[in-house]
Amino acid sequence: xxxxxxxxxxxxxxxxxxPGAPRLEQDEHCDVAVxxxxxxxxxxxxxxxxxxxxxxxxxxxxxxxxxxxxTTAHLAPICDDGLSALIDMRGEALARGFQESQQAAVDRIxxxxxxxEIDCDFRRLDGFLFPAAWMDEKQAARECNKEYAAAAKxxxxxxxxxxxxxxxxxxxxxxxxxxxxxxxxxxxxxALLADFEKRGGKAFxxxxxxxxxxxxxxxxxxxxxxxxxxxxxxxxxxxxxxTWVKIHSKMAPYRTYAMAFDxxxxxxxxxxxxxxxxxxYYVRLNPGPGKTDFLIAGGRDHKSGExxxxxxxxxxxxAWIRALVPDLGGERARWSGQVLDTIDYCGxxxxxxxxxxxxxxxxxxxxxxxxxALAGLLIRDLIVxxxxxxxxxYAPDRKxxxxxxxxxxxxxxxxxxxxxxxxPGEVKSAGDLKPGEGGILQDGLSKFAVxxxxxxxLHRHSASCTHLGCIVHWNSTxxxxxxxxxxxxxxPDGAVLNGPAIRGLARLEDRGSRAESKVASGGxxx
Numbered sequence: 001x002x003x004x005x006x007x008x009x010x011x012x013x014x015x016x017x018x019p020g021a022p023r024l025e026q027d028e029h030c031d032v033a034v035x036x037x038x039x040x041x042x043x044x045x046x047x048x049x050x051x052x053x054x055x056x057x058x059x060x061x062x063x064x065x066x067x068x069x070x071t072t073a074h075l076a077p078i079c080d081d082g083l084s085a086l087i088d089m090r091g092e093a094l095a096r097g098f099q100e101s102q103q104a105a106v107d108r109i110x111x112x113x114x115x116x117e118i119d120c121d122f123r124r125l126d127g128f129l130f131p132a133a134w135m136d137e138k139q140a141a142r143e144c145n146k147e148y149a150a151a152a153k154x155x156x157x158x159x160x161x162x163x164x165x166x167x168x169x170x171x172x173x174x175x176x177x178x179x180x181x182x183x184x185x186x187x188x189x190x191a192l193l194a195d196f197e198k199r200g201g202k203a204f205x206x207x208x209x210x211x212x213x214x215x216x217x218x219x220x221x222x223x224x225x226x227x228x229x230x231x232x233x234x235x236x237x238x239x240x241x242x243t244w245v246k247i248h249s250k251m252a253p254y255r256t257y258a259m260a261f262d263x264x265x266x267x268x269x270x271x272x273x274x275x276x277x278x279x280x281y282y283v284r285l286n287p288g289p290g291k292t293d294f295l296i297a298g299g300r301d302h303k304s305g306e307x308x309x310x311x312x313x314x315x316x317x318x319a320w321i322r323a324l325v326p327d328l329g330g331e332r333a334r335w336s337g338q339v340l341d342t343i344d345y346c347g348x349x350x351x352x353x354x355x356x357x358x359x360x361x362x363x364x365x366x367x368x369x370x371x372x373a374l375a376g377l378l379i380r381d382l383i384v385x386x387x388x389x390x391x392x393x394y395a396p397d398r399k400x401x402x403x404x405x406x407x408x409x410x411x412x413x414x415x416x417x418x419x420x421x422x423x424p425g426e427v428k429s430a431g432d433l434k435p436g437e438g439g440i441l442q443d444g445l446s447k448f449a450v451x452x453x454x455x456x457x458l459h460r461h462s463a464s465c466t467h468l469g470c471i472v473h474w475n476s477t478x479x480x481x482x483x484x485x486x487x488x489x490x491x492p493d494g495a496v497l498n499g500p501a502i503r504g505l506a507r508l509e510d511r512g513s514r515a516e517s518k519v520a521s522g523g524x525x526x
Contacts, residue, residue, distance in 0.1 A: 001206075001495050002061025003070065006478040007454075008335035010070050011260035011286070011296060016186040018062040018069070019193055021205035024226045028202065030056040032383060033220055033230035035209050038068030039189060039369055040361040041236035043376030046112075046192045049199045051384050056228050057201065058220070060208035060237075060496065064189050067238045067498070070337030071368055072258050072298045074272050074284060075109065075181035076127050077102030080366035081345045083150035089344045090400060094393050096154040098346055101390040105373035106181050113188065116195055120187035121287050125271050127180035130164045131172050132277035133320075141173040143276050148175060165269055166324040180272050182284055185369065210502055212242050214358060232383050235352070236361040236375065239340060239487045241499040243360075245468070246353050247396055248500060251342040251363045253305075253487030254279075255475075257313045258298035258337070261321070262329030265291045281320060294332060297321040304338055305484030310477025336477060338487055338498065339366050347371040349378050349394035359383070360396055430458060438474030438481070438492070447471060448508055449481055453492040461494045461505035472505070481505065 004018065034045045037059035045057045059066070077099060079086040087095045113122045129147065131140035144160060151158035159176045163169060193203060204222075211221035218233040235242045239253070256279075263285070270293075273283040281299035288294050299320070300313040307313075314334050322328050340363050342348065347363040349371065359382065361375035374390075381388035392398075427439035430450045438451025440463050447463040449472055463471050470485035480497055481490040489498040494505035 001491060001497055002059065002066045003337075003478075003489060003497050004062050004065030005491055005497060006480050006489075008478060009333060010258070010335040010337075011294065011333040012071075012073070012184065012186045013069050013335075014333055016184065016190070018065050018186070019190050021063050021203045023224060024058060024204040024207035024222050024228070025224060027226050028056045028228045030054045030202075030228065030230050032056075032232045032234060033058070033218060033228045034234045034236060035059075035220065035241070036066065036236035036238065037063040037193075037203065037205070038066040038236065038238065039185060039372030040375045041234070042189050042192050042196070043373050044234050044236060044361065044379050045201055045203075046196045047376040047380035048383065049196050049201045051380055053383070055196075055201045056230065057196070057203040058207045058209065058222065058228065059205055061206060063193065063203060063205050064186055067337050067339075067364075067368065068185060068189070068372070070258075070335055071185055072282060072284060072296050073182055073185045073369055074127075074274075074282065074367075075106045075183065075369055076177070076272055076274075076367070077106055077180075077370055078127065078151075078156065078177055079345055082147060083154065083156060084146045086345050087150050087153060090346065090393075092153050097390050097393040099154050099156050101374050101378070101393060102367070102370045104377065105370040108377060109183065109188070109373050110181065112192065113183070116191050118188055118191040120184045120191070122181065122183040122188070123270070124179055124181050127177040127272040127274070128161075128164050129175040129177070130166065130169050130273060130275055131174075132275050132280075133168075135276060137173060140276065144173045144175050151177075164273060166273065167326060168324070182272060182286075184286065208496065208502070209241065214242075214355060216357075218358060232357045232359065234359040234361065234379055236372075237499045238338070238362065238364075239498065239500045240352075240360045240362050241502055242358060243352060243500075247348055247360070247362060248467075248486040250348070251340045252303065253482075253484070254301045254339050254341055255304050255307075255336050255482070256298055256301045256339055256366075257310065257317055257334070258296060259314060259317055259321070259334045260286075260332040261295045261297075262288070262332060263293050263295040263325070264327065264329070265293050267327050268295065268325055281317075283321065283324075292329075295321070295325065295328060301339075303484055304487055305473035305475075305482040308474060308476055310336060310475070338489070339364055339368065340487060341365050344398075344400045347375075347394055348396040349375045350382060350391050350396050353397040430460070433458070436476060436479065438476070440471065440473075449474070449490075449505060451481075451492050454479065457492075459492045459494065460508035461490075462508065464506070465490075465501055466496075466503040466505065467499075467501040
């Protein structure tokens with residue numbers, strides 16, 4: 001299982017099916033084992049296959065069914081947190097390397113689209129930065145000037161402009177970033193997977209890695225009992241499963257929300273749009289049939305597990321975009337996904353700290369599509385040639401001094417969460433739960449995650465995330481348990497949907513607690 005089992009379905013998942021692949025049922029030996037079949041894992045596997053390496057790709061659920069299927073698929077090499085913030089955090093030289101590498105990732109996707117003749121709606125277009133609703137003209141102009149100056153310092157192309165075709169912003173100060181891009185991520189990755197397999201690559205679905213043995217050879221044991229043995233291993237699992245603390249303490253999980261609507265072709269020019277709010281909203285189009293296109297809007301982010309108000313966030317997102325595009329049509333899809341924000345705005349892509357033959361790609365920081373494609377280039381070079389010109393930008397072992405405040409602030413989530421063991425539970429009785437509801441019950445000093453799935457079945461588990469013991473929180477929108485500390489997610493039956501956790505939530509029956517009978521009967525104490 002992976003997050004394809006969560007309740008919502010993205011526009012991409014409704015528009016294109018996930019590719020089929022067998023479960024790993026025999027031992028495999030290869031040059032490189034890649035764990036995680038999203039855009040990072042598939043790009044890495046494909047680039048290594050092009051370089052002549054024997055590659056095995058495995059995923060805990062359906063291929064392409066992870067967070068990649070929940071993107072909005074902007075291919076924007078401009079730093080998600082702003083170029084000025086990036087320069088302040090990393091300095092001009094590394095910020096320039098970030099910009100160059102992100103642009104190289106978009107160029108690489110474009111080359112693959114051309115060489116494989118992929119019908120995935122790839123197109124180059126402009127990106128527009130426009131004011132947040134609360135900004136006056138002076139505030140917006142200051143922000144534009146700041147970002148324009150930052151772009152000039154690191155060689156990013158940007159132009160001052162006036163107005164975007166969104167209601168209320170027709171004459172606002174804006175910045176235009178040319179040569180951005182977008183595409184249909186699942187159609188693109190299906191084509192890469194097909195060519196990967198033609199070149200001898202092997203891909204396996206529904207094969208969760210449950211044991212990792214590092215050494216001169218890497219041994220990955222999957223839940224079915226079969227093992228992949230490789231000279232090198234790459235973990236591209238959204239949040240890495242091969243390390244416990246070193247990386248996870250330097251990034252934080254956030255939920256983001258997206259919706260797709262019908263829109264008559266020509267109503268809004270085809271471009272990328274994002275505003276100056278924090279967290280910001282973002283908009284793009286996707287070609288549709290006949291005279292209809294699809295508008296995709298996203299935003300309303302919050303830290304994972306720290307809110308369970310998805311319907312209210314969808315309502316606010318819809319109200320925001322309909323105010324800007326009054327002629328918007330009906331809703332096609334709504335979904336949420338998780339992004340991992342790093343302390344210094346750049347992903348962690350490269351050698352796993354302390355290892356010579358284990359690599360990782362994580363920390364999408366809101367730019368998962370470009371970070372994923374870049375990971376293919378960077379990790380291919382590290383494995384094949386031993387170095388890459390951008391490795392210092394993304395080195396997983398980096399500790400930038402300027403990010404110390406961010407590091408401390410993000411890790412307060414873990415401190416507050418563990419302190420939550422001393423607080424009362426959220427619900428008094430499992431018997432009070434209606435289908436689709438869940439919450440934390442308390443028995444003495446123990447906390448239990450109890451939910452009733454939409455079919456009415458009651459599930460009872462420990463509330464402790466199996467990664468580092470943080471308390472999980474019920475997500476009624478996606479019908480899953482979210483860990484606010486490091487991004488693990490679990491199905492109602494306790495199965496892992498997203499790492500870094502490897503093991504599912506402990507069943508209450510397995511703990512031998514006296515609380516089990518109370519929860520099962522909906523007793524008043526629980």
